[in-house]
Amino acid sequence: MTTTVATTSIRTEERASLLGRVLGSPLARLIARRILIATPLLLAISILVFAMLEAIPGDPARNQAGMDATEEQVEAVRKQMGLDRPAVERYLTWLGGFVTGNLGRSSVSEQPVTSLLAERMPVTIELVALAFLVSLAIAIPVALLAARKPGGVFDRVVMVISMTLLAVPNYVMALLLVLVFAVTLRSLPAIGYVSLDDGLLANLRSVTLPVLALAIPLACFYARFLRGDLVEQMNSADYVETARAKGVTPWKVLWGHAFRNSSFGLLTLVGLNIGGLVGGTVIVEQIFSMPGLGVLMLQGVMSRDTAVVQICVFIFAAVAVLANLVVDVMYAVLDPRIRYGHR
Amino acid sequence: MAIADASIGAALVPSDAVSRNERWARIRRRLVVWVPAGSVTFLLLLCFVGPFVLPLPSPIGGSVLDSGLPPGTAGHPLGTDVNGNDVLSRLIYGGRASLTIAIATNVIGLVVGGGIGAVSGFLGGKADTVIMRALDVLIAFPSLVLTIAIAQILGPSVPNTILALSAFSVPAVARIARSATLKIANMPFIQAAELSGSTTWRTLTRHVVPNITPQMLNFALLGMGIVIVTEGALSFLGMGIPAPAPSWGNMIFEGQQSLSATPLLVLWPSLALLVTVLSFNMLGENVRDEMSGR
Amino acid sequence: MKTLEDTAVPVTAEIHPDAVLLVEDLRVTFARSGPPVHAVNGISYQLRAGQMLAIIGESGSGKSVSVRALMGLLPPSARITGSARLVGTELVGLDERSMRQIRGRDIAMVFQDPARSLNPTMSVGAQIVEAIRTHRREVRKAAAADRAVELLKLVRLPAAERRFHEYPHQLSGGMRQRVMIAIALASNPKVLIADEATTALDVTTQAQIMELLVDLQQRLGTAVVIISHDLGLAASYADEVLVMYAGRIVEQAETAALFRNVRMPYTKALLGAIPQLSTPSHSLLAVIGGQPPDLSALPPGCAFEPRCPRADEQCTVRPELTEHEPRHRYACWHPHLDADRATPPEGAVTEGEGQS
Ligand SMILES: Nc1ncnc2c1ncn2[C@@H]1O[C@H](COP(=O)(O)OP(=O)(O)O)[C@@H](O)[C@H]1O
Ligand SMILES: [Mg+2]
Helix, strand or coil: CHHHHHHHHHHHHHCCCHHHHHCCCCHHHHHHHHHHHHHHHHHHHHHHHHHHHHHCCCCHHHHCCCCCCHHHHHHHHHHHHHHCCCCHHHHHHHHHHHHCCCCEECCCCCCCHHHHHHHHHHHHHHHHHHHHHHHHHHCCCCCHHHHHHHHCCHHHHHHHHHHHHHCCHHHHHHHHHHHHHHHHHHCCCCCCCHHHHHHHHHHHHHHHHHHHHHHHHHHHHHHHHHHHHHHHHHCCCCCHHHHHHHHHCHHHHHHHHHHHHHHHHHHHHHHHHHHHHHHHHHHHHHHHHHCHHHHHHHHHHHHCCCCHHHHHHHHHHHHHHHHHHHHHHHHHHCCCHHHHCCC | CCCCCCCHHHHCCCHHCCCCCHHHHHHHHHHHHHHHHHHHHHHCCCCCCCCHHHHCCCCCCCCCHCCCCCCCCEEECCCCCCCCCCCHHHHHHHHHHHHHHHHHHHHHHHHHHHHHHHHHHHHHHHHHHHHHHHHHHHHHHCCCHHHHHHHHHCCCCCCHHHHHHHHHHEEEHHHHHHHHHHHHHHHHHHHHHHHCCCCHHHHHHHHHHHHHHHHHHHHHHHHHHHHHHHHHHHHHHHCCCCCCCCCHHHHHHHHHCCCCCCHHHHHHHHHHHHHHHHHHHHHHHHHHHHHHHC | CCHHHHCCCCCCCCCCCCCCEEEEEEEEECCCCCCHHHEEEEEEEEEEEECCCEEEECCCCCCCHHHHHCCCCCCCCEEEEEEEEEEEEECCCHHHHHHHHHHCCEEECCCHHHHCCCCCCHHHHHHHHHHHHHCCCCCCCHHCCCCCCCHHHHHHCCHHHHHCCCCHHHHHHHHHHHHHHHHHHHHCCEEEEEEECCCCCHHHHHHHHHHHHHHHHHHHEEEEEEEECHHHHHHHHHHHHEEECCCCEEEEEEHHHHHHHCCCCCCCCHHHHHHCCCCCCCCCHHHHHHCCCCCCCCCCCCCCCCHCCCCCHHHHHEEEEEEEECEEEEEECCCCCHHHCCCCCCCCCCCCCCCC
16 A cells, blocks of 8 residues: 555645635635725724713813913814814824824823834733633533533533623622632732733732632633533534544544534634623733733723823724634634635 | 434433433422522512512611611611611612613613514514614623713713613514514415504514514513623613612622721622522523424 | 355354354433333344345434444443453453554545435545544554555546545545545454445446455455345345344345245335335335334334234234244244245345345
């Protein structure tokens, strides 16, 4: 039999045509189509954010000039801030600035908004990324173990606990964690963020509680979803029956076959959640005094710092849109059914 | 598909549904429905009827002299908060605010969102595309961020909180209503109604709406928890129900400031929130399972 | 070409020296809330190496359950009694661990719906390799891949090397079923069961898959059990036919003999159902009317009696499966005797004609 040779030569052939395939591939078309849909959506979002900020009562110029400024001083500030120009013009200016990376200055700290973002975004990204990792690291093994014996003791305990924890809002979870780990056990800091520059361990210690506050409800959600999907696959999927008929062990059927299929649904769910999770960081960052995007937005809202709020709110919405785009594309890359242009 | 082997699916259902645990399983199924249903009823009664029939002290305007009384004090079964207000009373009045807001938000979501979704789905075409694209813009926002922005425009108050929360309940319900309508719209009886000369409006109100209503109600039930949690967050951030009026969210916020000294002030409203959300979630899940015929 | 002499001996009393599978008084009951479901009610047969046996019957007659019981693929609610010996190993009551080693290695199964029986997220090759390595862990991946390609060639899948890397959805229904057969053959099983393996396919593909099975059976000496509700299919390919109704064997004979003399009215009705290939062919109701029996409340007499055109009082006592004629057994008080001879369906095997 010379099939080894034959199969390798096919692989080389495949590689040679890879570039051609990628450019004209359904995947490339899919990405293009998704971007085509996302762009106007992002534009509409930015317009809506702009309009909402316009509608917030109060005069930013007067705010900026101070309580006891004269009418002329306020007018001067207004002119300086460009607020005397029509709204459409100001929006287009903002958009132009956004494209060229000039987002104006914070009216509170006078810092360029871009440098504020550069400071704050890594914190939020770290929180969100760790929260996802932790939640999946908990949810996947728990769901697999629970689905191994549906209706068994472990399964029931997991279902009850996850149902309960799922009903705990993240701000309550945050306070409970503080109560237990910071107040009672005094083992972890309650507030404050330690930058990575000051050491990985200190950094991780400082984000442990906020990450857990975000990750625990999420883990419950994923565990329940995954467990349900796994049990469904194990009970009724024909390919599971085929695997059993091959003599594959139940555990291998579960993770090698059912989980493989369920993971696509899980991936979609994660994508849909990213927006919500990033939104959820607002309140958790506030509780733990994390200098992230959420706190930046809240401070901006309180102090009528339009330039800051505008970009923060836009980023929150854009992340949700882009996350869905990325998941669609990842799905296409990972799922052979879509990868090869079917469906 | 499974032409001759419809039994394969059934053949793989785990057996403990049929074992001797059957009776216990049936009792458990019933408990799982009745416990949350009873708990929701109890909460509604407590928060809406309680203030009229229970000898509750006022939830606001307490005296600093009474501040920080421990649970079990005469007249204050759960003690008082830093401002000397009765905690139990604040829990009940706060619950009334939370539930009022949640119910109102969901009703608005059902009526407005359901209406938009049904009309959009039923009309189809350009109108549908425009409406759905517009809703996509709202749906893109994380719910808390959107409500914060709108609450800022409107200012803190109960009606404004309801409006702010509706900004995400309306588009969410509209999406569900639309997909439900699309399913219904292709069914023979709708087409029969159209053919027999029923006006669009009539078909919509007589046939489409009654058919999508159960699904909408069920979605709203699952939405109760989300609205209650988001309202709590808004009040926690001081953008919802303005103090000193109580809400679970602002009670948690106030309690947080003395978390290490009097953790109970955080735990009570947290527990109230947990029980309420859990009850609605369980009820919603059960209704959904029931409807999907499990 | 086969002669009558080397086709099956459908009598369990005398055990054929070549018998690979001996089923005796197999019963399967499903426990549930309410009265139990008696899906299989005492069936016996034997299967020889290189033989093709067809189990035929209306939907719900217990065909699938009877073979799933052999492979331990029934849910725990199933109570299995009787005996089923696979080259000496008793399968009934075998613990799950030992059963798992036999499953796929000594006895393999091909299912009805090839579109859903393959894992959509795994390449065809990976699924065959898994089948190979499940029972022979010492086989290296590369060697298993070679063997998988070999198997794909064996089942005559065109461009086997390329298909190895493809995913199920890239294949046609017939090709998928060939892959399923390749998976089933991965460990050279002694018995291959094809449960409605061609039902979901179009007529042309159906014939190709059946011919492949016949070819494999003859080349590899594998014993094949085909399960179908289509008597015509059995007529064209099987050596022996077993007709089931309500979990019992009601007629059993060599294919040629059976078509020369269909005795049991139920078999006759199945035969009548054949011409309408366009309609779902298991809709026997259209031909004889009535409902299939309630398996949780079987009548004491012949289970077919309520629907049988020839039934009378005698049928309220159950007829035993008896060898009324040489190598032809049936359970009926009022068989169609020679006066009403059956016309074999198109493509049916007639005397002296074999199949290849
Ligand atoms: N897990 C199960 N629980 C209860 N009854 C079952 C189960 N599996 C199959 N049955 C019943 O057993 C009977 C025979 O089914 P089956 O062997 O699949 O029929 P077929 O001859 O069409 O293959 C059917 O009436 C079916 O309802
Ligand atoms: Mg079957």
